[in-house]
Amino acid sequence: xxxxxxxxxxxxxxxxxxxxxxxxxxxxxxxxxxxxxxxxxxxxxxxxxxxxxxxxxxxxxxxxxxxxxxxxxxxxxxxxxxxxxxxxxxxxxxxxxxxxxxxxxxxxxxxxxxxxxxxxxxxxxxxxxxxxxxxxxxxxxxxxxxxxxxxxxxxxxxxxxxxxxxxxxxxxxxxxxxxxxxxxxxxxxxxxxxxxxxxxxxxxxxxxxxxxxxxxxxxxxxxxxxxxxxxxxxxxxxxxxxxxxxxxxxxxxxxxxxxxxxxxxxxxxxxxxxxxxxxxxxxxxxxxxxxxxxxxxxxxxxxxxxxxxxxxxxxxxxxxxxxxxxxxxxxxxxxxxxxxxxxxxxxxxxxxxxxxxxxxxxxxxxxxxxxxxxxxxxxx
Amino acid sequence: xxxxxxxxxxxxxxxxxxxxxxxxxxxxxxxxxxxxxxxxxxxxxxxxxxxxxxxxxxxxxxxxxxxxxxxxxxxxxxxxxxxxxxxxxxxxxxxxxxxxxxxxxxxxxxxxxxxxxxxxxxxxxxxxxxxxxxxxxxxxxxxxxxxxxxxxxxxxxxxxxxxxxxxxxxxxxxxxxxxxxxxxxxxxxxxxxxxxxxxxxxxxxxxxxxxxxxxxxxxxxxxxxxxxxxxxxxxxxxxxxxxxxxxxxxxxxxxxxxxxxxxxxxxxxxxxxxxxxxxxxxxxxxxxxxxxxxxxxxxxxxxxxxxxxxxxxxxxxxxxxxxxxxxxxxxxxxxxxxxxxxxxxxxxxxxxxxxxxxxxxxxxxxxxxxxxxxxxxxxx
Numbered sequence: 001x002x003x004x005x006x007x008x009x010x011x012x013x014x015x016x017x018x019x020x021x022x023x024x025x026x027x028x029x030x031x032x033x034x035x036x037x038x039x040x041x042x043x044x045x046x047x048x049x050x051x052x053x054x055x056x057x058x059x060x061x062x063x064x065x066x067x068x069x070x071x072x073x074x075x076x077x078x079x080x081x082x083x084x085x086x087x088x089x090x091x092x093x094x095x096x097x098x099x100x101x102x103x104x105x106x107x108x109x110x111x112x113x114x115x116x117x118x119x120x121x122x123x124x125x126x127x128x129x130x131x132x133x134x135x136x137x138x139x140x141x142x143x144x145x146x147x148x149x150x151x152x153x154x155x156x157x158x159x160x161x162x163x164x165x166x167x168x169x170x171x172x173x174x175x176x177x178x179x180x181x182x183x184x185x186x187x188x189x190x191x192x193x194x195x196x197x198x199x200x201x202x203x204x205x206x207x208x209x210x211x212x213x214x215x216x217x218x219x220x221x222x223x224x225x226x227x228x229x230x231x232x233x234x235x236x237x238x239x240x241x242x243x244x245x246x247x248x249x250x251x252x253x254x255x256x257x258x259x260x261x262x263x264x265x266x267x268x269x270x271x272x273x274x275x276x277x278x279x280x281x282x283x284x285x286x287x288x289x290x291x292x293x294x295x296x297x298x299x300x301x302x303x304x305x306x307x308x309x310x311x312x313x314x315x316x317x318x319x320x321x322x323x324x325x326x327x328x329x330x331x332x333x334x335x336x337x338x339x340x341x342x343x344x345x346x347x348x349x350x351x352x353x354x355x356x357x358x359x360x361x362x363x364x365x366x367x368x369x370x371x372x373x374x375x376x377x378x379x380x
Numbered sequence: 381x382x383x384x385x386x387x388x389x390x391x392x393x394x395x396x397x398x399x400x401x402x403x404x405x406x407x408x409x410x411x412x413x414x415x416x417x418x419x420x421x422x423x424x425x426x427x428x429x430x431x432x433x434x435x436x437x438x439x440x441x442x443x444x445x446x447x448x449x450x451x452x453x454x455x456x457x458x459x460x461x462x463x464x465x466x467x468x469x470x471x472x473x474x475x476x477x478x479x480x481x482x483x484x485x486x487x488x489x490x491x492x493x494x495x496x497x498x499x500x501x502x503x504x505x506x507x508x509x510x511x512x513x514x515x516x517x518x519x520x521x522x523x524x525x526x527x528x529x530x531x532x533x534x535x536x537x538x539x540x541x542x543x544x545x546x547x548x549x550x551x552x553x554x555x556x557x558x559x560x561x562x563x564x565x566x567x568x569x570x571x572x573x574x575x576x577x578x579x580x581x582x583x584x585x586x587x588x589x590x591x592x593x594x595x596x597x598x599x600x601x602x603x604x605x606x607x608x609x610x611x612x613x614x615x616x617x618x619x620x621x622x623x624x625x626x627x628x629x630x631x632x633x634x635x636x637x638x639x640x641x642x643x644x645x646x647x648x649x650x651x652x653x654x655x656x657x658x659x660x661x662x663x664x665x666x667x668x669x670x671x672x673x674x675x676x677x678x679x680x681x682x683x684x685x686x687x688x689x690x691x692x693x694x695x696x697x698x699x700x701x702x703x704x705x706x707x708x709x710x711x712x713x714x715x716x717x718x719x720x721x722x723x724x725x726x727x728x729x730x731x732x733x734x735x736x737x738x739x740x741x742x743x744x745x746x747x748x749x750x751x752x753x754x755x756x757x758x759x760x
Contacts (some may be wrong), residue, residue, distance in 0.1 A: 105742050106603060108596035114738035117692055153596045155538075158569060167564040170603055177564060182555060184547040189538060189566025192599075216488035216533045219572075223486060223550055312497055358494040362485050 025147030026101055029094045032140060036087070046087055046366050047077035050140050050288070060331035065278075065294035067285040069139070085121065089133055092119045097137075097148045106149040106193075109134070110155065139286045140143075142339070144331045146193045146243075154188030158242035160222050161233030163252075164202040167191065176202060179233070185222065187236070194248045201255055208379050209233040209252050210299070210370075211241075213264035213273060217354050217365070224366040230374070233258070240273055243284070246291040249277060259379050260293050263370075266311075267300030267351035270325035271333070271342070274298045279332040299373050303345035306352045312359055313350035320351060400600060406481055409474040416467065426467055427457035430520050433668070437713060438665050440711035444672035445658075447646035447665040447712075449519070465501065469513055472499045477517075477528045486529040486573075489514070495610065519666045524722030526573045526623075534623035536570030540602050541589075541595075544582040547571065556582060559613070567616070574628045581635055588752075588759050589613040589632050590679070591621075593644035597734050597745070604746040610754070613638070620653055621662070626671040629657060633673045639759050640673050643750075646681030646691075647731035651713070651722070654678045659712040669742030679753050683725035686732045689749065692739055693730035700731060 011287065036046045052075065057070040077240050078084040095114060100107060107115065109131055116124045124130040134145050145151070164178045165188075179188040191198060210232050212218045218236045221227065227234050233252070237245060253260050262277055265272035275281075278296040280288035306313050315325070327333045333342060345351065357365040419426045424579050430453065430638055431437065437450040456462040474496060480487060487495065489511055496504045504510040514525050525531070544558045545568075559568040571578060583750070590612050592598050598616045601607065613632070617625060633640050644650035655661075660668035660677040686693050696704070704726050707713045713722060725731065737745040 015572075051562075100742075106599070107742060108599065108735065110594075110596050110598070110733070110735045111738040111742065114692055114733075114736050115741070117739040129691050151599075153594060155566065155595055158535075158566075171605075175562075175564065182562070184554075184568065185550050185571040186535065186538075186557065186569025188564065189569055191565040214490075214533060215535055216490050219486070219531075220491070221489065225551075313495055329427075353489065353490070353494075355490045358487075358491040358495050359497040361495070362480075362487060362491065 025141070025143045026098055028141035028143060029137070029148075033091060033094055036091070045079050046075055047075050047079075047083075047169075048087065048090070048140070049073050049075050050136055053135065053139065053286065054250070055282065058282060060279070060334075061288075062331070062334075064289070066284060066288035066292040067280045068288055069286050081332075086133070088367065089116075089119070089122045089124070090137065092116065092122045092132060093130075093137060100149045106151060109150060109152050112150060135283075135286070136149055137153075144195075144243075144287065144290060146195060151192035152242065154242050156192060156194065156242050156248065157211075158187035158189050158218075158236045159233060160187040160218065161204075161227040161249075162206050162231070163204040163233050165212075166200040166202055167197055180227065180327045185219075187218075187222075187234075190244050190248055192242075192244050194244045194251065199248075200249070204233065204256060204258070205231060206233045206258060207231040208259040208261060208374075209235055209249070211235045211237050211245075211249060211260060211262045211277060211296070212354075212355060213239065213270055215239050217263070219368075220355075220362065221366060224363060225358075225372065226349055226366045229366075230370075237262075237264075237273060237277075240275060243287075243291060246277055246293070250291060250293045253295055260296040261299045261300045261377065261379060262296055263354060263375070264301065265351070265353045266303065266306055266313075266345075267273075267316075268320050268327060268345075270301075271298075271327060271338075275332040285302075297377055297379075299370075299377065301352050301354055301356075303348060303350075305369075306350050307344075307348065309357065311352040311356045313352040313356070316345070316349045321346065368375055388590040405523045406478055408521035409528075410479055410516070413471060413474055416471070425457055425459050427455050427459075427463075428470070428520070429453050429455050429466065430516055432499060432511060433515065433519065433677050435665065437660065438662060440714075441668075442711070442714075444669070446667055446668035446672040447660045447662060449666050466513070469496075469499070469502045469504070470517065472496065472502045473510075473513060473517060474620075477530075480529045486531060489530060489532050492530060494555070494583075499541075515663075515666070515686075522625075524575075524667065524670060526575060531572035531624075532622065534622050535573065535618075536572060536622050536628065537591075537618055538567035538569050538598075538616045539613060539628075540567040540598065540615075541584075541607040542586050542611070543584040543613050546580040546582055550576055561621075562609065565599075566721060567598075567614075568604075570624050570628055572622075574624045574631065581631070584613065584636060584638070585611060586613045586638060587611040588639040588641060588754075589615055589629070590677070591615045591625075591629060591640060591642045591657060592619050592734075593617050593619065594652055594734060597643070600735075600742065601750075604743060606746045606750065609746075610750075617642075617644075617653060617657075621657060623667075623671060625659055626673070629676065630671060631671045633675055640676040640759065641679045641754070642676055643679045643734060644681065645731070645733045646683065646686055646693075646725070647696075648700055648707060648722075648725075649676075651707060651718075652682075652703075655710070655712040677757060677759075679750075679757065681732055681734050683721045683728060683730075686730050687724075687728065689737065693732040693736070696699045696725070696729045696731055701726065701729075 039046045051069050052072040052074045059070050061068045076083045076086050113127045113130045159179045162180045166176050168174045233271040262274045280292035418427045431449050432452040432454045437452040439450050443450045454462045457467050493507045493510045526700045539559045546556050548554050642654045659674035
């Protein structure tokens with residue numbers, strides 16, 4: 001179900017953002033420190049201006065096809081105690097980030113939370129507090145938290161297919177890895193940092209990449225040789241995809257010019273997985289131009305699929321219905337195709353898992369369902 | 381905190397079970413079918429005898445150091461409707477397993493559940509039903525569900541370190557992979573089947589393997605080069621470890637004769653992760669001699685660590701306290717060391733995450749905590 005205006009949007013050349021994203025991440029943090037220093041030197045009460053990350057300040061850029069932050073700015077001043085505390089933490093964090101860069105270290109978000117134990121009054125009281133501040137710093141510095149050498153616990157996705165990459169590993173050694181020939185059946189595991197300095201694309205003969213919600217379905221496609229028969233790269237989204245996974249898809253779409261199709265369960269939550277891949281999530285709206293892949297197309301499972309393929313289904317729960325109704329007012333689902341699919345699901349009151357296609361046997365998904373859907377999408 | 385009687389238990393030679401485990405999985409399923417066939421031919425009402433998998437029929441084998449099924453047997457007869465239904469399903473399942481073997485296919489547990497849509501009256505009404513029947517068949521046939529080509533959704537663990545394996549991949553091609561030099565920072569992802577036919581150990585220079593609960597901690601050890609400095613293999617347990625992860629640890633301990641240490645958070649749930657690695661879980665008691673690694677030792681985080689290292693901690697919740705009290709009556713925690721640690725945690729009312737060691741900086745865990753604990757354990 002391609003959003004009709006999707007495809008053209010992908011052709012934002014990498015030069016637009018990669019240099020910007022990868023250039024020295026410390027400079028803007030030091031500029032920030034310098035600014036506060038000058039304010040203090042001039043006897044002013046230190047303050048920082050930063051874009052508001054409130055829902056009211058979010059706008060869906062239908063031209064670019066992604067969520068973006070608006071122009072509204074807020075000020076954090078040391079005049080009030082909580083403002084002063086935020087400034088204090090901000091510069092403990094800036095200090096830690098520069099220290100990590102000096103020592104060539106990285107840190108998990110969880111470790112940072114505990115690191116702050118040493119910041120006396122600056123100590124975070126929950127990981128939410130530290131995560132929010134990191135996002136603020138991303139906005140302030142126009143950088144990614146990966147540039148700050150901070151990363152989450154969860155792993156990125158795994159990749160199976162004829163894609164050759166070069167990864168610069170933790171010891172600085174560059175390894176050339178073909179994600180079909182040089183890995184086990186577990187595939188190639190994406191590191192948390194998938195930027196150019198870390199991962200380079202060497203080449204691929206694949207015609208498209210299919211991002212899949214469930215590991216069992218990835219195994220099914222791999223076992224049935226779908227990647228080779230259809231020149232496809234298989235990517236395991238692992239549910240709601242991690243940042244590195246979304247960034248990887250964006251790079252594949254942009255640099256390899258490969259179509260991205262998303263294959264999930266047929267329920268409102270899976271629709272959101274697609275939306276976050278294609279248009280970005282509200283939480284990371286300030287990064288949409290790095291993380292979103294507006295050209296990504298939703299393959300299924302759609303509400304129509306549940307009917308057309310007579311799939312075993314479950315009844316929609318109350319929460320499912322609320323989620324679908326919310327999606328009807330979500331600009332990311334503003335196309336006629338999505339509207340009709342969401343309305344159909346509400347009307348039929350049914351959802352289905354992608355593995356329900358096994359009703360017709362283990363080969364049905366690769367021999368019938370996927371080829372039919374891909375042909376209809378003009379892919380593969 | 382090694383259970384004092386642990387180490388000697390590991391030396392059960394692989395010959396004891398590997399041939400047994402790997403010999404043709406179909407034979408016993410066909411023997412089962414043959415038995416029912418003869419009963420029908422003799423005009424008897426078909427029935428099957430199988431060991432009871434009730435908690436009452438579980439015994440902790442302190443000699444072997446694992447949970448095992450007792451001798452109590454139950455009978456499933458077609459005399460009653462539900463018994464007849466179970467027999468019907470059993471042979472639909474046996475048929476499907478033989479069909480998969482013929483077509484060289486595997487199936488996820490989830491797919492099997494949907495496959496049963498075609499079994500009319502035999503159809504499963506929940507995945508629990510199908511999973512239970514598979515476990516019954518494992519007991520009846522003395523085989524692993526992996527032998528039946530059935531596997532769960534979740535992936536196995538990832539491995540980082542100087543371990544060279546040969547994996548026979550989905551296409552039958554054998555790949556030699558060194559889990560340090562031939563993989564990216566994501567490590568080597570274990571496939572769901574880690575038996576000899578699938579994975580062979582080629583060699584290692586490592587002195588021990590450390591199984592770690594959280595991915596962030598694995599990344600920390602890898603980034604700090606702990607695996608190379610201490611000749612260690614790092615394994616990410618991913619919380620409660622999958623079967624393939626536990627089977628892999630058992631094989632490493634048995635075939636490579638490497639000590640296994642377990643490094644988790646310091647709370648009752650993490651203690652259970654250790655117990656399932658070392659002594660097996662109640663749910664898979666019928667497989668303990670394949671999955672359990674009685675020689676595995678718990679490194680920490682212990683209740684004493686929380687005190688000795690003054691770690692940032694959280695208050696025990698009601699559920700934590702109940703879990704700890706239950707562990708005091710669990711034979712797997714029957715050693716003096718465990719008893720005193722559990723009582724200490726109850727007394728202090730505190731739990732801590734492994735990443736809380738970051739309170740002292742990013743290198744503390746690899747430069748101080750782990751070396752100190754490993755020396756005390758006489759390892760590394």
